[in-house]
Amino acid sequence: MRILALMLCLLYALWAKDMLIIGVENEAVKINPAYSEDHDAVIGLIFSGLVRFDENMKVQPDLAKSWSISQDGLVYEFELRDDVLWHDGVKFSAKDVKFSLEAFKNPKNNAEIYVNFKDIKSVEILNDYKVKITLSKPFVAFLDSLSAGILPAHLLEKENLNTSKFNQNPVGTGAFKFEKWKKGEYVSLSANENFYLGKVKSKKLILRHINDANVAAVELKNSKIDAALIDSSLLKTFEGDKKFKIMREKSADYRALMFNLENEFLKDKNVRLALNYAVNKQAIVDNILHGYGFVASHPLQNSWAAPKEFKSYTYDMKKADELLLKAGFKKNAKGLYEKNGKVLSFDIYTMSNDPLRVSLAGILQSEFKKFGVETKVVAKPSGSFDYSKVDSFLIGWGSPYDPDFHTYRVFESSQDTNKSPIGWNFGHYNDENVDKALEKARNSLDSKERKKHYAEFINALYENPPFIFLTYLDFALVYDANLKGVKPRILGHHGVGFTHNAYEWSKN
Numbered sequence: 001m002r003i004l005a006l007m008l009c010l011l012y013a014l015w016a017k018d019m020l021i022i023g024v025e026n027e028a029v030k031i032n033p034a035y036s037e038d039h040d041a042v043i044g045l046i047f048s049g050l051v052r053f054d055e056n057m058k059v060q061p062d063l064a065k066s067w068s069i070s071q072d073g074l075v076y077e078f079e080l081r082d083d084v085l086w087h088d089g090v091k092f093s094a095k096d097v098k099f100s101l102e103a104f105k106n107p108k109n110n111a112e113i114y115v116n117f118k119d120i121k122s123v124e125i126l127n128d129y130k131v132k133i134t135l136s137k138p139f140v141a142f143l144d145s146l147s148a149g150i151l152p153a154h155l156l157e158k159e160n161l162n163t164s165k166f167n168q169n170p171v172g173t174g175a176f177k178f179e180k181w182k183k184g185e186y187v188s189l190s191a192n193e194n195f196y197l198g199k200v201k202s203k204k205l206i207l208r209h210i211n212d213a214n215v216a217a218v219e220l221k222n223s224k225i226d227a228a229l230i231d232s233s234l235l236k237t238f239e240g241d242k243k244f245k246i247m248r249e250k251s252a253d254y255r256a257l258m259f260n261l262e263n264e265f266l267k268d269k270n271v272r273l274a275l276n277y278a279v280n281k282q283a284i285v286d287n288i289l290h291g292y293g294f295v296a297s298h299p300l301q302n303s304w305a306a307p308k309e310f311k312s313y314t315y316d317m318k319k320a321d322e323l324l325l326k327a328g329f330k331k332n333a334k335g336l337y338e339k340n341g342k343v344l345s346f347d348i349y350t351m352s353n354d355p356l357r358v359s360l361a362g363i364l365q366s367e368f369k370k371f372g373v374e375t376k377v378v379a380k381p382s383g384s385f386d387y388s389k390v391d392s393f394l395i396g397w398g399s400p401y402d403p404d405f406h407t408y409r410v411f412e413s414s415q416d417t418n419k420s421p422i423g424w425n426f427g428h429y430n431d432e433n434v435d436k437a438l439e440k441a442r443n444s445l446d447s448k449e450r451k452k453h454y455a456e457f458i459n460a461l462y463e464n465p466p467f468i469f470l471t472y473l474d475f476a477l478v479y480d481a482n483l484k485g486v487k488p489r490i491l492g493h494h495g496v497g498f499t500h501n502a503y504e505w506s507k508n
Contacts, residue, residue: 017507018203020483023216023228025494027209030167031178031187033149034104034111037405038492041499042187042207046087047149047172050078050097055487055501057400059143062197063092063150063173073138073445080129085194086152087177094131098123099153101133109161110422115409116145138443140450141402149174175200175503185209191503201485201506211353220244220478226507227479227486229495231355232292238478247477248292249498251491252302252398252406255360256467257348258427263391265344272465274323276313278371279364285471288359292476296469298458299410302490305403305441307455311462320371337372345374346391352379357394360470364394387426388417395426395467400490400497403454404442411457411466412438427467433460482508 028040033047052062064078084092103109105117119139124132135142152171156164170178175197176189187207191200208224210216213231220228221237230238238244257275259266266272281295294301297312329337329344337344350361361377368375378390387393399405406424409415413430415423437457441450461467475495479486485504491497 019206020202020204020227020502020505020507021206021208021225022499022502023208023210023219023225024499025209025211025229026496027184027211031170031181032161032167033151034109034113034161035167037113037116037148037409038399038494038496041496042189043149044174044497045176045189045205045207045499045502046170046174046178047151048084048174049147049149050080051143051147053147053401053489053500055489057490059147062147063097064146067143069143073140074135076133076135076142077126078131078133080131081196082129084173084196086154086173087171087192088152088155090152090154092150092152092173093128094125095128096150096153097131098125099157100148100151103151103156103161104148111161112422113145113148114422115415116141116148116405138445139404140445141404141442144402144405147401176205195503198503200503202503205502213355217478223480226483227477227505229475229498230478232290232474232476235290235476235478243481244478245481245483245486247479247486247488249475249477249488249491249495250302251473251475251495252400253396253475253491253493253495254296254299254301254398254469254472255357255394255396256296256469257360257364258387258393258395258467259429259465260388260391260393260426261428261430261466263346265346266391268327269464270323270327271329271344273313274320274327275368275373276465276468277316277320277323278373279313279367279468279470280315281470282315284360284363288356288363289471289473292474293471296472298461298469299397299407300403300454300458301472302398302400303403303454304447305451305454307451307458310455310458313462317371331372335372336374343374344372345376347376347378348392348394349378349380349385349387349390350394351382353381356473357396361394364468388428393426396493397424398472398493400492403450404438406493407454407457408438408442411461429466431460431464431466433457434464480507484508 024041036043048062050064051059054060067078101123104111105120119135121134121136175195177192179190180188189205191203216228217234219225261267300306324337329339332338348361350357358379365375365377397406409424413435415425416428417423437453441453444450487501
């Protein structure tokens with residue numbers, strides 16, 4: 001019996017060495033690249049794009065070996081790899097690329113990444129491993145967009161992409177193959193033995209869905225998971241513990257209060273300006289983030305497109321008061337601003353399963369109360385309310401990819417959810433100067449011109465604010481000290497991207 005027990009322990013140790021368990025915050029609704037511009041962790045592990053990003057955020061070949069772009073920015077030709085197999089053993093080819101791009105741009109599929117592909121005029125198969133893509137107008141972010149996972153034509157060409165069972169049982173060409181999805185708990189993956197970029201170093205990978213930072217910290221301490229992004233307030237329990245390593249990773253992820261411009265008070269620009277001056281952002285960074293972040297002023301601060309100089313709001317109660325007086329408000333006997341007998345008040349909605357957002361909402365409520373504005377914090381689970389219908393919402397955006405991502409879809413007026421069901425302009429923001437700047441920036445081929453237009457966009461946001469930009473986040477990746485191959489990278493929304501090279505991770 002003792003020998004048997006020892007053998008079982010040895011077998012378990014060998015099995016555990018070949019398995020990674022990673023805690024992730026978000027759970028995809030559909031495991032399909034068409035429905036995730038953020039490139040959710042699970043999607044990035046199962047699927048491959050024509051291009052990929054390395055740890056320095058430089059575009060590298062993936063399913064494509066090489067490419068050329070015409071001088072006018074309208075024609076892209078890709079030489080594809082001829083050694084790639086889908087996880088079901090079928091060979092990848094140009095047919096899959098044509099099918100995928102046409103599926104992404106088809107409005108009937110309601111693809112979240114539609115705006116990145118809507119300007120495709122045609123996709124031609126030149127041979128089994130060469131495609132030619134022609135755009136109707138230049139879109140310089142198109143190459144970055146092609147990091148989106150390619151779909152298998154042989155499994156989906158006769159399917160309705162919106163409702164296909166494929167979305168719950170995906171087949172890709174990436175480093176890991178889908179095995180099982182227990183919703184609300186985990187996704188189980190196994191190594192793709194035919195992965196074309198190199199040997200996958202762990203035979204099995206499990207993504208545990210843990211949206212509570214405290215639970216993730218406990219699971220790490222109890223050796224139930226090997227790695228997770230941990231809230232900065234919980235890092236003290238890991239500092240000095242030799243069983244763990246901590247990697248600080250920068251991100252393009254910011255938090256902001258989104259105004260709904262259909263609200264009777266918030267549609268007034270002077271009210272929105274006043275509220276921006278009434279918040280002490282630096283105190284938030286110092287007291288809530290414990291230094292893991294910095295003050296946010298606009299949506300491109302961690303992008304190459306960020307101007308060196310830009311306007312930002314100082315913490316200035318006097319200026320805020322002047323703006324509300326200009327808007328026709330006066331303080332009543334209770335010290336609250338009111339106009340025409342109505343107290344300036346609104347709801348602040350936030351996701352109850354996100355401790356940071358709940359804390360930020362509470363701080364804003366306190367700041368506004370000191371100033372004389374009445375607010376009510378409403379914390380509900382993610383997805384349980386319509387972001388476009390509430391007075392205001394503690395929002396988060398930010399992409400490490402081309403600056404067009406998470407700007408055009410969030411701030412451009414055609415992306416208002418009243419006009420486009422797949423748009424991300426939940427606050428119904430409409431500014432002519434913003435629209436012009438974003439359109440010029442996405443269609444210009446000159447990086448200096450693009451940077452100039454993004455500076456115009458940022459200035460227009462300052463003049464007519466849709467949000468109160470609060471803070472950018474740095475992320476702390478805590479992982480088992482025996483885990484090797486982990487590489488840092490600038491992360492996206494909710495820290496997406498920290499598993500970008502998970503196929504190279506292995507335990508000693």
